Amino acid sequence: MFELIDHYFEVVADKISLPPDQFKVVFTFLICIPLGQIHRLIKNPFLRNLFSLLIGAFLQYSCIKVWSLILWGMSTWVYILAVIFKKNCSIPVFISSFGLLVAFHTHRYLYDADSWSVSGDTAYMMGVC
DSSP: OHHHHHHHHHHHHHHTTOOHHHHHHHHHHHHHHHHHHHHHHOOOHHHHHHHHHHHHHHHHHHHHTHHHHHHHHHHHHHHHHHHHHGGGOHHHHHHHHHHHHHHHHHHHHHHSTTOOOOOHHHHHHHHHO
16 A cells, blocks of 8 residues: 555656655645644544544654654653653663664664655654654
């Protein structure tokens, strides 16, 4: 399914002379406006949260692919650390999160430094904050 979506984004991005990954991000920002109106109409809190989770995961995966799996894994790891360490979780969470961010940036610097491509390190920087 995502290959078909990528194909359409590549066709449209080629016609408007933008890189497909950047066009996907802009499209995702714009599609969130009508999705926000739908979200507003959902009154049941469980369905509202489920809608947010599914749409967010779909849009994230469609933009950054395998990076989103790493982000979801790190979110799970942070949750596990919070359960284990309870109120003293700030240092283990910071070390884990910041360590992965350093690894992301090092990988980007070594293998993709001259590119303007969209990757998961940008999304992960917001998560670390």
